[in-house]
Amino acid sequence: MAEPSDGDERSEAELKIMGATYRALCEHGYANLTMQAIAEEYGKSTAAIHYYYDTKDDLLAAFLSYLLDKFIDRVHEVETTAPKERLDLLLDRLLTHREGSRDFMIAMLEMRAQAPYNEAVREQFQRNDEYTRYLLKTVIADGTDSGVFSAEDPEHASNSLMLIVDGARTRYGSIGDENALEEARRTAREYVESVLMAE
Amino acid sequence: MAEPSDGDERSEAELKIMGATYRALCEHGYANLTMQAIAEEYGKSTAAIHYYYDTKDDLLAAFLSYLLDKFIDRVHEVETTAPKERLDLLLDRLLTHREGSRDFMIAMLEMRAQAPYNEAVREQFQRNDEYTRYLLKTVIADGTDSGVFSAEDPEHASNSLMLIVDGARTRYGSIGDENALEEARRTAREYVESVLMAE
Numbered sequence: 001m002a003e004p005s006d007g008d009e010r011s012e013a014e015l016k017i018m019g020a021t022y023r024a025l026c027e028h029g030y031a032n033l034t035m036q037a038i039a040e041e042y043g044k045s046t047a048a049i050h051y052y053y054d055t056k057d058d059l060l061a062a063f064l065s066y067l068l069d070k071f072i073d074r075v076h077e078v079e080t081t082a083p084k085e086r087l088d089l090l091l092d093r094l095l096t097h098r099e100g101s102r103d104f105m106i107a108m109l110e111m112r113a114q115a116p117y118n119e120a121v122r123e124q125f126q127r128n129d130e131y132t133r134y135l136l137k138t139v140i141a142d143g144t145d146s147g148v149f150s151a152e153d154p155e156h157a158s159n160s161l162m163l164i165v166d167g168a169r170t171r172y173g174s175i176g177d178e179n180a181l182e183e184a185r186r187t188a189r190e191y192v193e194s195v196l197m198a199e
Numbered sequence: 200m201a202e203p204s205d206g207d208e209r210s211e212a213e214l215k216i217m218g219a220t221y222r223a224l225c226e227h228g229y230a231n232l233t234m235q236a237i238a239e240e241y242g243k244s245t246a247a248i249h250y251y252y253d254t255k256d257d258l259l260a261a262f263l264s265y266l267l268d269k270f271i272d273r274v275h276e277v278e279t280t281a282p283k284e285r286l287d288l289l290l291d292r293l294l295t296h297r298e299g300s301r302d303f304m305i306a307m308l309e310m311r312a313q314a315p316y317n318e319a320v321r322e323q324f325q326r327n328d329e330y331t332r333y334l335l336k337t338v339i340a341d342g343t344d345s346g347v348f349s350a351e352d353p354e355h356a357s358n359s360l361m362l363i364v365d366g367a368r369t370r371y372g373s374i375g376d377e378n379a380l381e382e383a384r385r386t387a388r389e390y391v392e393s394v395l396m397a398e
Contacts, residue, residue: 029316031230031313106312106315109311109312110312110313112308112312112369112373112374113305113308113309113311113312113372113373114230114309115373115374116305116372116373116375117228122373122374122375125373125374126374129370129374156382156385156386159378159382159386160363160382160385160386160389162366162370163362163363163366163367163370163379163382163383163386164359164362164363164366164386165366166365166366166369166370167361167362167363167364167365167366167367167369168362168366169369170311170365170366170368170369171328171361171362171365173312173315174311174312174314174315174321174324175311175314175321175324175325175328176315176321179358180362183355183358183359183362184362186355186359187355187358187359187362187363187390190359190390190394191386191389191390191393191394194390194393194394195389195390195393195394
């Protein structure tokens with residue numbers, strides 16, 4: 001078996017499998033996701049997938065890692081280093097529909113709900129979460145150093161923003177709250193302007 | 200079949216079935232929950248449960264309605280009518296471990312993730328959510344009328360607080376973020392004090 005690759009090292013085949021996993025999740029949800037369904041989207045046999053990923057859990061953990069890398073790529077597109085603008089752009093990226101449709105949000109919520117039972121998936125969710133909060137914390141701490149923000153506790157401030165993001169994703173997936181992402185963007189803006197901004 | 204009852208009208212048998220459902224959810228999670236497992240906790244046959252609830256989905260929707268009634272009972276214990284204190288107590292009740300253990304939070308998150316596929320459960324989740332936001336909105340609007348708060352949009356303010364609550368429940372259940380409820384209580388306090396309080 002080949003070793004699954006990270007970041008820019010993913011082969012064309014691996015990237016195609018990631019795309020197939022995305023489409024299969026949207027179509028079948030998480031509970032009914034099978035390697036066969038992913039193989040059908042991929043247009044090859046399940047053996048061609050097992051060459052890279054031993055088990056479905058390995059594949060799903062790799063898929064979460066791929067989503068994180070895509071998010072990091074989009075963050076790197078942000079060229080400004082001004083803390084307020086960087087934080088705004090991070091929140092824009094965390095709270096748009098760009099990651100996908102409602103079907104994808106539902107599948108991700110199912111996967112999150114199964115994380116307690118699935119070590120590989122849970123650990124990758126935790127890594128994605130830690131990295132995202134690290135990005136938020138860093139820009140809030142930088143902004144506090146430069147006097148734009150006055151965050152007493154950048155770690156807590158980043159946790160606050162992630163609570164708002166995770167709440168929106170859950171509400172949109174679970175009860176179909178169509179406005180959840182927009183409401184969350186507005187709430188995050190209020191939090192930044194009223195709690196974090198220096199006077 | 201008897202008609203399932205609401206609120207104070209629940210019979211002793213129905214209340215015992217609700218307790219058995221709670222224990223079975225904690226022990227087996229949602230995906231592995233069976234009527235047989237609930238019957239074992241109840242100490243009677245599955246037929247004795249089916250007398251009240253046609254299907255497992257009916258039972259789970261009734262269970263969510265029971266949780267809402269328990270929450271409303273606890274809210275009614277709050278005797279103060281002062282808006283700031285009432286809002287604080289509502290948030291305390293929404294963000295404590297009192298509803299149960301981590302196991303219960305995990306089972307509830309699983310149920311939320313299945314809501315898109317299950318109409319009875321989804322509609323009851325929506326009712327619980329609407330009622331809770333209605334309570335929050337009312338106290339915020341009352342407080343704005345009396346000059347304690349200065350909320351431009353009490354509906355949005357209540358949505359903001361629910362985003363924080365739902366984010367905490369998801370994080371605690373999914374990735375086992377032990378501090379999620381406490382962090383969310385602190386975030387909600389900051390939001391109330393910095394965004395909602397009148398100058």
